[in-house]
Amino acid sequence: MVDGKSSAGAGGSLASNPPAVSVRGLWKVYGPNPLSIVGSPDAKLSRSELRAKTGCTAAVSDVSFDVAPGEVFVVMGLSGSGKSTLIRCLTRLVEPTAGEIFLDGEDISKATPQRLRELRRQHFSMVFQHFGLLPHRKVIDNIAYPLEINGMKKTERHARANEVIELVGLHGYAHAFPEQLSGGMQQRVGLARALAVDPQVLFLDEPFSALDPLIRRDMQQEIIRLHRELGKTMVFITHDLSEAVKVGDRIAIMRDGAVVQIGTPEELVANPIDDYVANFVRDIAKSHVLTLRYLARPAQPGDDIDGPELAANIIIRDAAEIILQTHKPVRVIENGKVLGIVSSEDVLRLISGVA
Amino acid sequence: MRHFKKSHLLIGVGLVWIAFSRIFQGDQTLELATSDNTAFTTSVGDVAASIRGNRTKSAAFIYFFNPIRAAINGFVEIIRSIISVPSGNSIIPVIGWFGVVAIVAFAVYATSKLRTALLAVSLLLACGALGMWQFTMDTLAMTLASVLLSLLFGIPLGIWAGLSDRVLKILTPFLDLAQILPTLVYLAPLALFFLIGTASATIATMVYSIPIAIRITAHAIRNLNQSPIEAALSMGSTPKQTLTKVQLPMAKQMIILGVNQTVMAALSFVVIAALIGAPGLGKPVVDALIIRNVGQGFVAGFAVVFVAILLDRSTSAAAKAQEGFIPMTSQQIQRGRIKRGLAGLAAIAAIFASRSVLSLAVWPGSINIAQQVEDVTNHVTKWVTTNLYIFTVGFKDFISNWVLNPIETLLAFSPWFVTLSAIVLIAAVIGGIRVAMLATGLLALIVLSGLWHEAMITLTQTIVATLLTMSIGIALGIWVGRSVRAERILRPFLDAGQTLPAFVYLIPMLGLFGPTRFTAIATGIVYSIPVVVKIVSEGIRAVPVAMIEAATVAGSTVRQIITKVQLPAAKKAILLATNQGMIFVLAVVVIGGFVGSGGLGYLVILGGSKPDLQGKGLVAGFAILLLGVTIDRIAQASARRT
Amino acid sequence: MIFSQRRRIATASIIAAGALVLAGCSSSVNDSAEGASAASECGTWAVAMHAWNGYTASAQVVAEVAKANGCTITQTTLEEAGVTYDAMEAGTIDLIIEDWGGGRWKEWVDRGSVVEVGDNGNIGLIGMYVPPWMAAKYPDILDSANLNKYADMFKTSDSGGKGAWYEGPPGYTTIGEKMISANKLNYKAISTGSEAALVDVLTKAEANKTPALAYFYTPGTLFIKIPGLEQSRVKFPANDWSDAAKASGLTDYPETALKKLASKKLMDSNSVFATIVKNFNWTNADQNSVSADIEGGMKPAEAANKWIAANPDKVKAWLGN
Numbered sequence A: 001m002v003d004g005k006s007s008a009g010a011g012g013s014l015a016s017n018p019p020a021v022s023v024r025g026l027w028k029v030y031g032p033n034p035l036s037i038v039g040s041p042d043a044k045l046s047r048s049e050l051r052a053k054t055g056c057t058a059a060v061s062d063v064s065f066d067v068a069p070g071e072v073f074v075v076m077g078l079s080g081s082g083k084s085t086l087i088r089c090l091t092r093l094v095e096p097t098a099g100e101i102f103l104d105g106e107d108i109s110k111a112t113p114q115r116l117r118e119l120r121r122q123h124f125s126m127v128f129q130h131f132g133l134l135p136h137r138k139v140i141d142n143i144a145y146p147l148e149i150n151g152m153k154k155t156e157r158h159a160r161a162n163e164v165i166e167l168v169g170l171h172g173y174a175h176a177f178p179e180q181l182s183g184g185m186q187q188r189v190g191l192a193r194a195l196a197v198d199p200q201v202l203f204l205d206e207p208f209s210a211l212d213p214l215i216r217r218d219m220q221q222e223i224i225r226l227h228r229e230l231g232k233t234m235v236f237i238t239h240d241l242s243e244a245v246k247v248g249d250r251i252a253i254m255r256d257g258a259v260v261q262i263g264t265p266e267e268l269v270a271n272p273i274d275d276y277v278a279n280f281v282r283d284i285a286k287s288h289v290l291t292l293r294y295l296a297r298p299a300q301p302g303d304d305i306d307g308p309e310l311a312a313n314i315i316i317r318d319a320a321e322i323i324l325q326t327h328k329p330v331r332v333i334e335n336g337k338v339l340g341i342v343s344s345e346d347v348l349r350l351i352s353g354v355a
Numbered sequence B: 001m002r003h004f005k006k007s008h009l010l011i012g013v014g015l016v017w018i019a020f021s022r023i024f025q026g027d028q029t030l031e032l033a034t035s036d037n038t039a040f041t042t043s044v045g046d047v048a049a050s051i052r053g054n055r056t057k058s059a060a061f062i063y064f065f066n067p068i069r070a071a072i073n074g075f076v077e078i079i080r081s082i083i084s085v086p087s088g089n090s091i092i093p094v095i096g097w098f099g100v101v102a103i104v105a106f107a108v109y110a111t112s113k114l115r116t117a118l119l120a121v122s123l124l125l126a127c128g129a130l131g132m133w134q135f136t137m138d139t140l141a142m143t144l145a146s147v148l149l150s151l152l153f154g155i156p157l158g159i160w161a162g163l164s165d166r167v168l169k170i171l172t173p174f175l176d177l178a179q180i181l182p183t184l185v186y187l188a189p190l191a192l193f194f195l196i197g198t199a200s201a202t203i204a205t206m207v208y209s210i211p212i213a214i215r216i217t218a219h220a221i222r223n224l225n226q227s228p229i230e231a232a233l234s235m236g237s238t239p240k241q242t243l244t245k246v247q248l249p250m251a252k253q254m255i256i257l258g259v260n261q262t263v264m265a266a267l268s269f270v271v272i273a274a275l276i277g278a279p280g281l282g283k284p285v286v287d288a289l290i291i292r293n294v295g296q297g298f299v300a301g302f303a304v305v306f307v308a309i310l311l312d313r314s315t316s317a318a319a320k321a322q323e324g325f326i327p328m329t330s331q332q333i334q335r336g337r338i339k340r341g342l343a344g345l346a347a348i349a350a351i352f353a354s355r356s357v358l359s360l361a362v363w364p365g366s367i368n369i370a371q372q373v374e375d376v377t378n379h380v381t382k383w384v385t386t387n388l389y390i391f392t393v394g395f396k397d398f399i400s401n402w403v404l405n406p407i408e409t410l411l412a413f414s415p416w417f418v419t420l421s422a423i424v425l426i427a428a429v430i431g432g433i434r435v436a437m438l439a440t441g442l443l444a445l446i447v448l449s450g451l452w453h454e455a456m457i458t459l460t461q462t463i464v465a466t467l468l469t470m471s472i473g474i475a476l477g478i479w480v481g482r483s484v485r486a487e488r489i490l491r492p493f494l495d496a497g498q499t500l501p502a503f504v505y506l507i508p509m510l511g512l513f514g515p516t517r518f519t520a521i522a523t524g525i526v527y528s529i530p531v532v533v534k535i536v537s538e539g540i541r542a543v544p545v546a547m548i549e550a551a552t553v554a555g556s557t558v559r560q561i562i563t564k565v566q567l568p569a570a571k572k573a574i575l576l577a578t579n580q581g582m583i584f585v586l587a588v589v590v591i592g593g594f595v596g597s598g599g600l601g602y603l604v605i606l607g608g609s610k611p612d613l614q615g616k617g618l619v620a621g622f623a624i625l626l627l628g629v630t631i632d633r634i635a636q637a638s639a640r641r642t
Numbered sequence C: 001m002i003f004s005q006r007r008r009i010a011t012a013s014i015i016a017a018g019a020l021v022l023a024g025c026s027s028s029v030n031d032s033a034e035g036a037s038a039a040s041e042c043g044t045w046a047v048a049m050h051a052w053n054g055y056t057a058s059a060q061v062v063a064e065v066a067k068a069n070g071c072t073i074t075q076t077t078l079e080e081a082g083v084t085y086d087a088m089e090a091g092t093i094d095l096i097i098e099d100w101g102g103g104r105w106k107e108w109v110d111r112g113s114v115v116e117v118g119d120n121g122n123i124g125l126i127g128m129y130v131p132p133w134m135a136a137k138y139p140d141i142l143d144s145a146n147l148n149k150y151a152d153m154f155k156t157s158d159s160g161g162k163g164a165w166y167e168g169p170p171g172y173t174t175i176g177e178k179m180i181s182a183n184k185l186n187y188k189a190i191s192t193g194s195e196a197a198l199v200d201v202l203t204k205a206e207a208n209k210t211p212a213l214a215y216f217y218t219p220g221t222l223f224i225k226i227p228g229l230e231q232s233r234v235k236f237p238a239n240d241w242s243d244a245a246k247a248s249g250l251t252d253y254p255e256t257a258l259k260k261l262a263s264k265k266l267m268d269s270n271s272v273f274a275t276i277v278k279n280f281n282w283t284n285a286d287q288n289s290v291s292a293d294i295e296g297g298m299k300p301a302e303a304a305n306k307w308i309a310a311n312p313d314k315v316k317a318w319l320g321n
């Protein structure tokens, strides 16, 4: 992580690679005559005002973003902020009220039912907040279900299902029924099922919420591995900030259906757009996400300015040891120029939360 | 505040009504002699006669009704010839009694467990011992045939209604209507087109039980946990795959429960369908009713009860076997398979035996306790009717003079427009303006039908029976709702009561009260109390414990808790129970035409017998329907508005 | 579980189906000698059973004679008239042995589904009866003109302030309401639902010395059980058939020759049973003797066979030899 993270920039897209997922002006309004809300002055109202006035709930309102191929895009927000609705819109489990959704450049909001099924079967898969396991099927047949509807033979699909069962650590439970498993185990079955078809894009709605910390760490590692080694693209919903930071390249913060801010963890911590975001990221250990660039300050009289040089994009946590061990402030270098200096007091102040 | 006003309004309407009724007593009551027709009933009669006249000529009969009749007859006869009636030149059915017992035992064992199978066997043997073997087999055959046909149509329609809102919307009014329509009303119109016999009986039974299959299947599909379905869709399942691989398996248990309900409905109807020639246990029941042999009625009634328990337990056990998904070890599976295989072989052996040993083919006449049961019952009945005559008749006279007659005077012997306005006003007060308008329309149709007076007689009996039912039912409901012990004591009776055909109750009541209106009312009460107790006790039990604890802590007495906490909180359940009770009561009061209760039910029965009154009978059936819908809508609106 | 469940049901149905196939093959009970050949000559016929004792007697005797001559007879209880005619049209009923209604079957006969076979020898007379104790105590009550004088005595909680007039059951031939209006009586016709109820009303009234006015009819054994009942028939003015206007107000029941009705299928069949039905004829006394036995607790079949054994000549005549 020393070299920081590739960033596609807030709301932007990489010019060279078409985005894996691209969302433009997406709305989902529940209630009578939903279309009339979109783009009307009412859309500016707060959720409760809108509800009182029109009886409608804007679960997702005017959301746009791009996800680069191979990126892990995290969505966070308070309960009810519209995360699940958003991710369902992306797979058209919920029909968006308005807006466009492109997957690999294909406008899936216009896809025919057949095309949509094809995409769902081969291109992406989804992990559900409430698991969505089939209660009448054993674990192995739950996991093999997407293969089964793809027409795969029984022995083949069971072989593949067994592979993913191993992967999520459910060895020995292939022939159990979902209701015999704990919540965490069920969640892993859901994850295994999503992985079984080896999709290019994964949509994960709080996939680890029911796991204990140990398993959760394993699963997070697995996600990171999939991302790193196989270059999977993911849209990942979580309530857990440290998880978001750990697995996410960028994070979108939602409030009342709208995206408030999108950025790398560092951007969010360093430049929260408003108090809501600031509050949201308050608990992130700053030293874990911020780079030296954030701490660099002009030298003041009395400072030693001949300390060692360090690159500006090194995360503070990783540089801390060096800084604390040298007795002089380090010099922060970017593009051959000195941005400023960082002293051990600066680091200690940040870590102790005074700054 | 609102409530206070409402009750005052109702009392006001009542007082004005009574005043008008006094003044105009006997005017414009639209009474019509039993044997007289109105222009309308005459013309309906003419239509019926021309339909009868066309039975051999018109294309509709030749290409539609008659082939259906033939096909259904054939289907039922095949099943009957297997278990019930001798086929061809043989003197026994394809499978003798021993074989049937073995098949039932095996089928129940294979779908649920040994204990249920043993219960099923003993119930079947009991039917045989009551001398009712062949009737029982006929009833089973009829029930099986109509259930199979009902499910054939009902489950696909139910699935469709479960998947499509449009279909559900189209079907709902029919399903609602079917729930209200008293059984007796189906018979005559069907007999007009399908004549008298097994086909009519089967079709009538289907008409009665299909709505239940549809309703429960649709409900099962609609109330599934949506997240597995959503997950299946997200993986690209086609609608068909979603249905067959996800929705149906998940809904299976509920659908089997629907099968159970369908079976019970079919059974109770098959008994009544004896009136239009259905073979089976209904025959001795009707016989007993007509020749008033209480003992014989009891013998047949017991057999009906046994068959009801048999079908109920085995189908609900099959539903229970679907509960939960606990895998068996392969050893267990293996062992289970061997056991079932052996049981199957034993069943086959038994079938062979039942075809080669006469005493296993035909129920041995020496095993027959019917006479003893009949004698005992007749003795008891005789003792009761001679010794308790004073009490039963005294009670009957008391209710007749002090409740029945005054209400009848008010409803049936006031001018029709006074009664009609009063009912509409009551509907307006408790149900609102829309219900009042609906009631006006429905009641006006009854007036136009020419059977207003008879309808009011039936309504009187319905109201009186409902009043009595509710006063007993609420008391029992509170008891059952508050006490686990009471629930344990009463539960079997309530369950049995709900599975028994209303017809069976008429017989002992007839013994007690003779051929009067009160017999019908008493039967209605006995028939509808179980459902009322069930709903009320559930309502009482649903009152949050916290509420009762709070009241107890505040120092309330038991009585105060009941009257001030539980009853008000369970008000909705009580209103719902009243609605259900009324519909149940209406269904029975109508059958009371057989035992001298008069009213619309009597006209329906009369119409079946007397060709010149057939039109009037059909119109009376329609009037019952109108009355039922009126009652239901007013009662429902009052439940909705609380 | 779901799999094993499915497999269970599958095994169950396979075994059941197999059993049926096997069952179809052979049976040693089936070709039981005596019945087989004779049954094919006479055939299987369905007799309607109506709900009064006299009918049971006649129908049972015919049935027993037929069975003794190789017929298979089923008996089905149905309400009178329309319902049963429809059943005959549907082919589920072949014989009504005693029908009281003058010609109400015409429409079915015209359609060719019902055949009027002729009189059965019984003469029916319906009437309104009071218990004998009343006839003794109030001799003038037997004249319908005096009924109104006594109306108050007949009031019950069900009769709406008028005298209670216990009418016959729905299927029976009843003109009570017409009689009441034609004779200007202050009575209310109350439907009773069954013969047994009528029997009950009259028996209880006689036993308890309570008043009652009820529908009854000959032939019937109640007259044996309640001595003097036959003489306690209220006399109404006879119908005036000469004047159409007056005839519409029926005042009393006429005597009726009771009829046999059969399905066309039966009468065209050349079966022994058709012969028996055609020739069946007996007197009110014959019927009464059988129904008295039935009422005395004998099973109908037993009572019928007792009469058959005692009257070989009559039976022989029915068989046409």
Ligand SMILES: Nc1ncnc2c1ncn2[C@@H]1O[C@H](COP(=O)(O)OP(=O)(O)OP(=O)(O)O)[C@@H](O)[C@H]1O
Pocket: A030, A031, A057, A058, A059, A077, A078, A079, A080, A081, A082, A083, A084, A085, A086, A129
């Ligand atoms: N089918 C629906 N009909 C009406 N309103 C809905 C529906 N589905 C969701 N909503 C509303 O949309 C809003 C967003 O719901 P959503 O489930 O997307 O929230 P969420 O961010 O996923 O919350 P959580 O973190 O609790 O899962 C909520 O206010 C919810 O009430």
Ligand SMILES: [Mg+2]
Pocket: A083, A084, A085, A129, A205
């Ligand atoms: Mg959510």
